[in-house]
Amino acid sequence: MNSLWLGLGLSLVLLAAIQNVSGAPNMICYYDSKGFERQGLAQFGLQDMELALQFCTHVIYGYTGINPDTYELQSINKRLDMEQRHFSQITALKDRYPYIKFLLSVGGDRDLVQEDKYIKLLEAGRQAHTRFIESSRDLVRRYNFDGLDLSLQLPRNKPRKVHGEVGSAWKSFKKFFTGDFIVDSESETHKGQLTGLIKDLGSAFSASNLLLSLTVLPNVNSSWYFDAPAIAPSLDMINLATFDFLTPDRNPEEADYTSPLYEAFGQNRLGHYNVNFQMEHWLLQRVPAQKLNIGIASYGRAWKLSSESGDTGMPVVQHTKGPALAGLQTKTEGLLNWAEICQMMPNPGNSKPVRRVLDPTKRYGSYAVRPADSSDENGIWISYDDPDTASSKAQYARAKNLGGVALFDLTLDDFRGQCTGDRFPMLRAIKYRLLV
């Protein structure tokens, strides 16, 4: 296994060298600088970045934010980005990887002060838009990035309520099946304003030879906010973050596949909570497939199980109890990276392993389960992509002739190779499937 992957690694270096010539598929590598500041084994360093770069065609540096008063683009971590010169450290890598494009991203659910300012920016009119555009162009240029990525924090689909409130039976019936309340009664107006902003950004950036990309964050409903045919010409790429359709925070009482490729039928699942639906939504509006990249998460989502959740683990799992305990490395409730999931699999050092359930159809993804014990403790259910299912998604991207794949993000891949010894197993598996 290890030597096979080593061989793959070597051949990928060669393939990477020719990829800009051959117009090979995009491998978009999100880099959340939060990973640089994690501690211990989760600390992602510049050497790790360098190792990853041989696989990437684009690096997206996250995240910057919007100043709520002036609507200018600004650093939200000045100590790291500027004082420790991390912006420059990252773009300095362009010297050795001149064919990789480095974009600076805004939003990404990291810009947490006054979150409604993304909507406010849309409403704020021409002058505010100009300030956003000019400040973005300045920041991007000053730190030698090749462009801007818009990971806009727009209102999300409301998660489906498992326990419908008492009251109008019709109302709870409707909510149950659509999963949505009206979260933004002005969404049509906002869509129009966003189209204007993206068009203006697009002209300003292309005039300056800079790239512009859009990232659709999880559960931002594309039908509400994006006029696909109108904005696509202004964008160099569109990255769909097609994962976290359910999360333990949003859906504490039921667990399901967080990023199925296709709709898993039955149990009143929502038809739009899968990769294929989201991709088709954009393709059906005649957005060129080459502009679209499919997003894959390098982490899984973990729910706590109760004794009422049963022990089959078969999703949809009911009566879950919110996010599972944080992992030792990533230290985030309800989130585990592949290295952490891997360590929970059966092995000699592990007295309470999880059971891994693979998906031979390759349509839904894998999960791992450990039912709650008699004292109602230690139950966990994890939905995740592993190198195999990520590879199936890359295959899908090829079959649909898409631009490529976007990995969210590098710092949550198993960059130390703790699982099997392969460093960046997700990234490698995707890249390999994109190329051969």
Ligand SMILES: *[C@@H]1O[C@H](CO)[C@@H](O)[C@H](O)[C@H]1NC(C)=O
């Ligand atoms: C947006 O939400 C509506 C209503 O729930 C749903 O029917 C539609 O499929 C969603 N669109 C996308 C692209 O997910």
